[in-house]
Amino acid sequence: MPESQEYVDPAQLRVAARRGGKSVGRLTELIRQSVRLVWASGRGLFVALLALQVVAALALAGQVLAIKSVLDALLIVGAGGAATAQLWIPVLVLAALTAATSIVTAVQGHLQRLLGERVARAMWGRVLDVATAVNLRHFESADFFNRLQRVQANALSRPYQVTQGLIAMGGALAASIGVGAALVSISPLLLPLLVVGGLPVLLTSRRESKLEFDFSISQTPLLRMRQYLTLLQTGRDEAKEVRAFGLSRWLRGRFDSSYEEYLTNLTAHVRRRSILSVIGNLGTSVVLVVTLGTLVWLIVGGQVSVAGAGAAIVAIRMLATQVQALFAGVQRIFESGLFLDDLRAFLEHGEFAAREDEGPESPPGFETLHAEGVSFSYPGSTEPAVKDVDITIRTGEVVAIVGENGSGKTTLAKLLARLYEPDEGAIRWDGVDVRRWSTSSVRSRIAVIFQDFVRYAFSASDNLAIGDVTRPADPARVREAARAAGADRAIENLPDGYATPLSRIFSGGRDLSGGQWQRVAIARGYYRDAPLVILDEPSAALDPRAEHDLFASLRETLQGRTVLFISHRFSTVRSADRIYVMDGGAVAEHGSHDELMAKQGIYAELFQLQAAAYLSAEETG
Ligand SMILES: Nc1ncnc2c1ncn2[C@@H]1O[C@H](COP(=O)(O)OP(=O)(O)OP(=O)(O)O)[C@@H](O)[C@H]1O
Ligand SMILES: [Mg+2]
Structure with missing residues (x-):
């Protein structure tokens, strides 16, 4: 049985692949992936943008020819060969084409913004799906948070950037062909030179994208630390402690030095990138000079007319811009590619999670729950938090777990709630290992309220109904659960009753006291109609009266449901059907209160310690 599942981070498998990409195949693969994403989130907009690029390209090529006509007409008019009126037509055509180009560019900007937002929504959806589905183990891993951070900060926008790069490339390609054709009609010799002009940038840009990615990887931990320091200085919960301890300057100091370090690294990075772009662009300029030299040579040789040369100069400028845009598009795609790999590795966690959740539905409950020889260590720690634990819970029982801080009680609760899988041993429902069934269906049979439950900044009603979101919230059941947990009075006193947001970060919101919050959390557990609580x-x-009421009413409230509770207060533990005493991750003793007292072991010692504290207070008081 001890089939310890070797934990593999799918992201690690990708590292080798990430470095190996080869130019053309990789480029097409990246384009294919990104287009598929963008196509899925906004095909209409995508097609419209491509069409506009073609229009822009045609308008650009038309401009070259129109400039030549204008120059031709100007020379003729200047030589007194024709009436000024003949200038009007080419000038108007040129003006119309220029206007068309500007309009198309403006519309493209707006459409791109829309498309970008649509793609972002689709990507966020996928990332959040994964973040909420992955095995809880990931949340113990700094590597996971680093990747999540990069995905949020960087990778999310990349599919769209690739598409933008692609649209830009498509446009630049169309424009280059158009302007190139216009140029060829003036002089074919100039064209090859211009195409060669883009090569240096292409060569340096791949190196630049790798630099950018490596920089991002190396800076992520620093960035996360900075964000954490920001949270400490701006968070609502932290605000009171920061003031009470006078932490602001100390935190600012850490923030400043962290930012300083980042800026130093950024400076070095920017310097390296600048050197590369200078080299690339210098190369391009050299080719441009050669091209213009050739043009002069052609004019001198009488092979190109003066008007043709004028138009050619404009065309060369245009073409140089377009070729640059083309290569910039390629660069953007390559640069995004490494981030896309990162994103894909992150999304693969989701496939993993889906596979982990495979299996048939669990039965609705159990007659007997057994934990058999269960051991568990948190990732990265050598000492097991739970060691060889055997416990038995029968349906309808109220079972208590006690033990000192760090003895493994919460960890055991998480294992029973199937939030972690045991490294060794098994949890069985009526003899069947729960791993046979899908994780989510087992979890759906359990209501667990943690020590550090979440205080949702939603309405009071939502704070309870969140206990079971598989059905629409039922106001009558919400009230019933609140009443059973003793949360009803506090909620009814709120300005909007059950509709009041339970946080001041939203307008009209109110906060509750610590004990009132705890009652809300218990009510949440009651609301979830699960056989094991x-x-x-x-x-x-809780105050003493609330605590007494809670345990006095537990059996009545949760009729027939099984309850496992953890407590440090022995007065409440007494009433349990069975008590497990944990010590250093293992079960040290178990039995009823009377049995354990008779045993004179840890339980009896701790019980007497607490009782003695009350008694002596009574005596001296
Ligand atoms: N997320 C974690 N990663 C690594 N170790 C952990 C983690 N959570 C708890 N531990 C360790 O596991 C052991 C058991 O912790 P656990 O939270 O189960 O104790 P507990 O009995 O619930 O204590 P308490 O009474 O303080 O709530 C402790 O040594 C603790 O330091
Ligand atoms: Mg605990």
Whole structure:
């Protein structure tokens, strides 16, 4: 059985592949992927943008020819060979074409913004799906957070950038062909020179994209630290402690030095990138000079007319711009490519998670739950948090777990709730290993309220109904759960009752006291109609009366449901059907209160310690 699942980060498998990409095949692969993404999120806009690029290209080529006509007409008029009126037509055509180009560019800008937002929405959707589905183990790993950070900061926008690069490339290509054709009609010799002019930039740009990616990888931890420091200085929950401890200057100091370090690295990075672009662009300029020299030579030799030469100079400028745009597009795609690999590796976590969740539906509940020889270590720690634990819970029982801080109680609760899988041993429902069934269906049978439950900044009603989102919120059941957990009075006193947001970060919101929050969390657990309810220190923040009421009513409220609760208060633990005492990750003792007291072991010692504290207070008080 101890089939310890070797944990593989799918991202690691990609590292080798990431470095190896080869130019043309890789380019087409990247384009294919990105186009598929963009196509799925906004095909209409994508087609419109491509069409506009063709229009822009035609308008540009038309401009070259119109300039030549204008120059021709000007020379004739200047030589007194024709009436000024003949100038009007070519000038108007040129003006119309120029206007068309500007209009197309403006419309393209707006459409691109829309398309970019649509792609971003689609990408966010996928990333969030993965972030909420991945195995909880990932949330113990700094590498996971680093990648998540890069994906959010960088990779999300990349598919769109590739498409933008692609559209720009398509446009530049169309324009280059158009302007090139116009140029060839003036003098064919100039064309090859111009195409060669783009090569230096192409060569340096690949190197630049690699630099950019490596820089991003190396700076992610620093960036995350800075964001964390920002959160500490701006967060609502942190604000009071920052003031109480006078931390602002100290935190600012850390923030400043972290930013300083980043700026130093950025300076070096920018210098390297600049050198590369200078080299690339110098190369291009050299070719341009050669081209213009050739043109002069052609005019002198009488092979090109003066008007033709004028138009050619404009065309060369245009073409140089277009060829640059073409290569810039290629560069953008390559640069995005490395980030896209990062993104894909992240999204692969989702496939992993989906595979982990495969399996048939679990039965609706169990007669007996057994944990058999369960051991578990958190990723990266050598000492197991739970060691060879055996426990039994029968349906309808109320079972308690006690033990000192760090003895493994919460970890055991997480294992029973199937948030982690045991490294060794198994959790069985009526003899069947729960791993036989899909993770999510097992989890759907369990309501677990953690020690550090979440305080959602939603309405009070949502804070309860979030316990079961598979069905539409039922106001009657929400009230019932609130009443059972003793949260009803606090909620009804809120300005908008159950509709009041439970956070001041939203207008009209109110905050609750620690104990009131805890009641809301317990009510959330009650609202979830699950056969097994796990409560991790549910009474830690409750006043004595509330605590008494909670445990006195537990059986009645959760009729027939099985309850596992963790507590440090022995007065509440007493009433449990069975008590497990954990020590250093293992179960040290178990039995009813009376059995454990008779044993005179850890339980009896801790119980007497607590009882003695009350008694002596009573005596001296
Ligand atoms: N996410 C984690 N990663 C690594 N180690 C952890 C993690 N959470 C807990 N541990 C370690 O596992 C052990 C058991 O922790 P656990 O939270 O289960 O204790 P506990 O009995 O619930 O304690 P408490 O009474 O303080 O709530 C401790 O040594 C703790 O340091
Ligand atoms: Mg705990």
